[in-house]
């Protein structure tokens with residue numbers, strides 16, 4: 306039997322329908338950078354799965370009844386209960402979004418000169434480590450580099466390398482280990498429970514704290530039930546709770562698996578660490594019972610954290626990603642295997658072989674999807690990660706030229722995804738016609754948000 310979403314639409318919103326000429330003008334005005342496009346010029350918006358999920362009637366009903374008391378609001382206690390139903394952390398602090406959780410926790414854990422070790426630091430996570438004068442070191446497992454292999458847990462941290470790092474000359478500079486579930490920077494690939502347990506054992510031995518970056522804790526848990534021997538009969542909630550239980554704490558953006566427009570939390574066991582976080586929280590985010598969040602978002606999060614663990618929902622979401630990957634692959638557009646849940650990563654380097662890395666094939670494919678179909682998505686390749694010289698020419702390419710097609714939660718119907726597949730199939734009929742791009746202007750920091758380009 307095929308999986309279907311365990312919900313139906315009750316409120317809908319119109320999407321913009323544009324002409325090719327509209328889109329050509331809009332993209333030129335945007336400097337050929339999708340981040341500069343006004344959303345009302347985008348038909349299918351697959352830029353991100355962050356804060357873009359559709360609300361349930363239960364979330365909106367709770368939001369309408371939110372308690373906006375400054376301290377100790379009912380909404381806070383419902384939020385805290387929802388987190389307590391999932392984690393055993395005695396100290397839970399709400400924050401406005403994931404990067405605020407990172408800043409508050411890392412400032413309280415790390416000393417300048419220390420190293421944060423991760424399977425892969427997400428971009429804001431890396432920035433928050435580096436802003437503290439620390440080094441963010443990624444140790445993804447070897448399988449991560451093979452885009453086509455069907456290894457089930459390509460999000461894993463490299464355990465032998467972690468062991469060598471902790472017991473080597475840099476070992477006493479490691480201030481924390483952070484395991485990102487799922488590994489967003491690594492194609493949305495999951496981390497196995499066996500890998501997490503092995504990382505925890507090494508951290509205990511070397512007395513280094515270990516935390517989760519748990520933005521997609523439910524999707525990771527689902528993929529564990531699907532792929533890890535011994536977990537077939539466990540619920541996603543049980544697996545997620547076990548992951549949270551294993552470690553010393555977490556940061557979690559709730560704009561992803563919290564299915565909320567805004568929100569995040571920090572959870573820790575250590576009382577002294579919690580009190581350092583709380584001081585910083587109150588000074589920079591908000592009082593400990595709202596942490597920069599409006600009460601209505603505390604309510605949406607409280608419901609979202611439960612809804613996201615519905616196996617029917619996760620199964621349907623997995624089926625959506627697999628189906629789109631299959632359609633793209635059938636049309637000749639390869640994607641990172643095996644498909645995860647929150648996004649499909651297209652192998653643009655392989656499709657657009659006439660374009661060298663310095664003409665940014667990932668970006669070229671993303672622009673083409675917009676021009677042909679009004680679909681917005683983002684490059685993950687040399688434009689984002691490569692090294693440029695002073696003339697904005699590429700000197701060191703990224704290891705891959707990918708396009709990320711993010712899948713917002715509960716938003717698009719199967720027909721929308723079929724349309725995306727159709728647009729890809731059209732492009733794949735004559736990939737040689739897709740032009741490359743050259744950079745006109747590239748700011749030094751957070752470059753991909755502000756780049757301006759032109760067709761080459």
Ligand SMILES: *Cc1c(COP(=O)(O)O)cnc(C)c1O
Pocket residue numbers: 355402403404405427429430485489518520558559560561568569
């Ligand atoms: C989105 C994300 C963050 C940052 O969270 P925001 O809520 O966007 O600030 C951190 N880590 C990972 C893995 C993410 O996907």
